[in-house]
Amino acid sequence: MGRLSVAELAGLIRDIPDVPQPGIVFKDITPLLAHPDGLASTIEALAVPWRDAGIDTVVGIEARGFILGAAVAHSLGVGFVPIRKAGKLPGVTMAQQYDLEYGTDTIEIHADAVSPGEHVLVLDDVLATGGTAAAAALLLRRLGATVAGCSFLLELSFLDGRAKLGDARIETVIEVGG
Ligand code: AMP
Numbered sequence: 001m002g003r004l005s006v007a008e009l010a011g012l013i014r015d016i017p018d019v020p021q022p023g024i025v026f027k028d029i030t031p032l033l034a035h036p037d038g039l040a041s042t043i044e045a046l047a048v049p050w051r052d053a054g055i056d057t058v059v060g061i062e063a064r065g066f067i068l069g070a071a072v073a074h075s076l077g078v079g080f081v082p083i084r085k086a087g088k089l090p091g092v093t094m095a096q097q098y099d100l101e102y103g104t105d106t107i108e109i110h111a112d113a114v115s116p117g118e119h120v121l122v123l124d125d126v127l128a129t130g131g132t133a134a135a136a137a138l139l140l141r142r143l144g145a146t147v148a149g150c151s152f153l154l155e156l157s158f159l160d161g162r163a164k165l166g167d168a169r170i171e172t173v174i175e176v177g178g
Contacts, residue, residue, distance in 0.1 A: 004041040010174045012038045013154065027154055027176075029064060029125055042173065043068070046123070046151055047075040049171040053148055055121045057081055057114060061107070061136055062088070064125035068153060072123055081113045081120075083136050094143060098135035107132070109139055116144030127152040127172060130161025137168060 004012075012032035019026040032038045046068060055076055060069025062084045073080035086095060086106040093108040114120055122136050127150075137147045149169030155161070158178030162170055 002037045003044070004037050006045070006174055009038060009042055009045070013174070027126055027156075029153065033067060039071075042153060043071040043075055045173045046153065046171075047072045050076060050121055050149070050151065053121070053169075054119050055148055056118045057120045057145075059083055059109075059114070059120050059122050059136065059140060061122070061124040061132055065123050068125060069123040072121075072151070076121075081109065083107050083109050083139065094139060096135045096139040096142070098131050100131065101129075105132075107135055107139065109143070111143070114140060114143050114145040118145045119148045120145045121148055122150040123152070124150075125153050127155045127159075127161040127170075129159050130164030133161070134164040134166075137165065 009032060012035050014028040014031050016026040016028050032042060055078055057079050058069045058073035059081045060066045066082055070080045086108055089108050089110055092111045094111045095106050095108045097104050097106045120140055122133055124133060127133060133150050140147055147168055150165055152172045154174045154176060155172035157175050
């Protein structure tokens with residue numbers, strides 16, 4: 001396997017303008033996922049900062065957080081827990097609502113998915129406004145888990161999503177400035 005640089009990884013992410021709405025540039029990671037060295041290098045880059053962080057569980061946010069999160073969990077030798085959009089998980093859930101620019105959204109986790117005191121890593125593909133990851137962290141803390149940190153492949157730093165995540169440790173592989 002050839003290890004790709006951060007610049008090479010960034011080059012495998014495709015910008016799709018005006019998706020899902022005018023003015024938004026959608027960061028499409030599917031070319032990166034389809035590239036063997038790109039995928040392997042991405043998972044390694046996401047996992048490395050957390051190797052000695054005492055992570056018990058990786059929590060991935062639907063849907064691209066599932067793809068990356070499960071692979072990072074495997075790399076760290078821990079289990080994986082999904083956080084999903086409302087109404088998707090089959091068991092007893094705990095829900096967290098959060099504000100969008102217009103309206104609200106809700107995410108859910110199985111109520112028995114993490115235990116009090118468990119050290120969890122929250123993982124998603126893109127840190128934009130930070131609303132989703134902040135809601136995930138709140139949900140996990142309500143279940144008694146310790147949020148050891150949050151990890152993202154891509155940070156849209158001009159949106160200052162970090163501000164919503166308080167003093168949680170945050171690691172990102174690729175930073176996209178304004
Ligand atoms: P936010 O809550 O604003 O930080 O948005 C994070 C969630 O929305 C993540 O699950 C991302 O996958 C998705 N997202 C936000 N902005 C983008 C973007 N420009 N391109 C791709 N996904 C995005």
